[in-house]
Amino acid sequence: MDFSIKACDWSKAADKALIGGKTDCIVVGVFDGQALSGAALQIDRASKGVLSRLVKTGELEGKAGTTVTLREVPGIGAARVLVVGLGRHDEFSPKAYTEATRAALRALQGTHAGDALWTLAQVAPVPGRDGAWAVRTAVQLACDAAYRFTQMKSKPEPVRGALRKLVLSVAADDLQAARVALKRGLAIGRGMDLARDLANLPGNVCTPTHLANTARKLARELKLKAEILGQKQIAALKMGSFLSVAKGSTEPPQFIVLKYEGGPAKAAPIVLVGKGITFDSGGISLKPGEAMDEMKYDMCGAASVLGTMRAVAEMGLKLNVIGVVPTCENMPSGNANKPGDIVTSMSGQTIEILNTDAEGRLILCDALTYVERFRPAAVVDVATLTGACIIALGHVNSGLFSKSDALADQLLEAGRNAGDTAWRLPVEDEYQEQLKSNFADVANIGGRPAGSVTAACFLARFAGKYEWAHLDIAGTAWKSGAAKGATGRPVPLLTQFLMDREGR
Known part of the structure; x- marks a missing residue:
């Protein structure tokens, strides 16, 4: 248009x-x-x-x-x-x-x-x-x-009129500001389009390799810097938790790093981390067959990060932003994770896998450790992480978790301004009791009570060296039923947050 x-x-x-x-x-x-x-x-x-x-x-x-x-x-x-x-x-x-x-x-x-x-x-x-x-x-x-x-x-229906x-x-007094606003509105729209396109593609097309190629294409078109780590490089980094999820699939994992350098060279970047499970069968803890096709949407966190990176680059924001996407499939096979397995994360913490369907946190925890090297000003991870978040908040608000009041307030305000709202939930140490393991440093689930909270508490164990927030978008990233499809959320929230950070 x-x-x-x-x-x-x-x-x-x-x-x-x-x-x-x-x-x-x-x-x-x-x-x-x-x-x-x-x-x-x-x-x-x-x-x-x-x-x-x-x-x-x-x-x-x-x-x-x-x-x-x-x-x-x-x-x-x-x-x-x-x-x-x-x-x-x-x-x-x-x-x-x-x-x-x-x-x-x-x-x-x-x-x-x-x-x-x-x-x-x-x-x-x-x-x-x-x-x-x-x-x-x-x-x-x-x-x-x-x-x-x-x-x-094969034959798209023509859109008439x-x-x-x-x-x-x-x-007249608003003309110059309106022109900037038009450019930014278009950038957000295109970022949402990219996020929706990636999420709506089937899992046999939108593989981890496809996401990596999309990042490379964005880098070429918008003068970003892309670094794609393959399985050997991921293994060399000792991301044992991430690789444990990937090993059940024949699709090779990818670790995507996409850099936008719009601010001063020494300015600390904002890092966005997106969960990129391009299809989630649940692994050995197999999901029910009904609506399993919607598990192609388990990479909406990754899609929203790539969409936001596109929007930021088109806007030309004067700050540094890094998008990080760990991506793989979660499939059942003879080589897949089993309940009771123990893996070692990049941080050195050992994790007992009680449920292989709680895999998103297993790939995110290594990504959260990896981004320490950037000495970030703030880190926001985005993930379709828990069905419990849908029970808590429905399909209106994304779940927001952070130990930083300042960062949480910035994200909440950005969501209100963008019409892409979030609601803050607790991430208190008392909930860590549910994640205790008799055999490892931590279990990957804490039972049914406060499922979205314990998932965030798990991630918090790996994000202690910087300001961090977690967005659970399980209820907002896509719609089911007759209107089935990706929504493009939370691209508007994330871009507004970054626009606000630029003005600080």
Whole structure:
């Protein structure tokens, strides 16, 4: 989709000419019980009161999320006028703006408009946000709405009347910031697209080698530095925990390191670590057959890290970021991990494997030890780690765990700003009691109680030398049922976090 920015002051006669411009659709917003303003007011005047009459008859209420499409409005150059309800003015919020934007984009798809003029970014100030945020959010959500996964279909169904061009109007004073916001919104959208594409690919295509090749491609295209470690190099690093998961599969493991160097050479980097289990059968502790196909999504942490690295590079953020992805399959075989096996991690800690389906923490723990060499300013690992997190938080919030209040607060605020929210859960030492082993330093599971918490506590044992946070995205990375597919989360949260860190 093509995006552009247009400066506009709806109170000036010259800018009112936009109303007469030729376009398939103009999108305007109205508040419930509030006088018309901005573009809606100018359309009403140009049409000699069409909108006002609809308000009086109750056909145009302005309730949050409602849409009305008007065709061939007199005095208007656009073929259609899409009026979006914004709810009550005194209740307008970032969430209300986001919901109105989603409703408008859905309605636009139904009109089959090829291009549109979007005025919602300047309809009213969004409390706690600036005009740039409104533009970036609209662009990001438009990219999200336009996403289609058709790579594996022999004859993809054509998308009829898809929106090809969106012009966003902004106040003249916001023009420069809006252009930056447009660039960043597009970067986040493309990062989400990459994450969704990788996750939606089947496990026989998106293998560890495919993820490694994707990292190499990103490095070539965006001037990143990629280092891919193969099985011999991983073994030389004594990543016995990671390799124990990989040995049950014929697919070779890969350890991906992708560097973006946008800050000063000596500035400590932010490190993102993504779990990359490209298919999780559960291993010897085999999962139930129902919905096992969705275990191709067990690499969504890796996908989100690669998507975030793409977004950061496209934005040109002035900080250093390193993406680290340990990736392999978890399969049952004569060579696979068995319950009761004990392995030695890169840190030297021994781990008793009580359940081979708790494999994500086994590959992440070695990655968390590896990243000590970067002397990071902060480390955030991202993983579809536990079904227990879905029981705790459902599909709304990602689970956030950290012993650092400052880092946790930064991630929570980034999630709120990005509309990609997380909820903080405890990672207290008292829970470590559940991970005690009679035979090794630690067990890889702590039983059913507080399953997502004990998983985070396990990881915390390997992340004690830097500020660290863990995001459990098991409930937010993909959807099941009729809407089955990857969501691209938490790319928006991670990129917002990094944008905020750049400004510190």
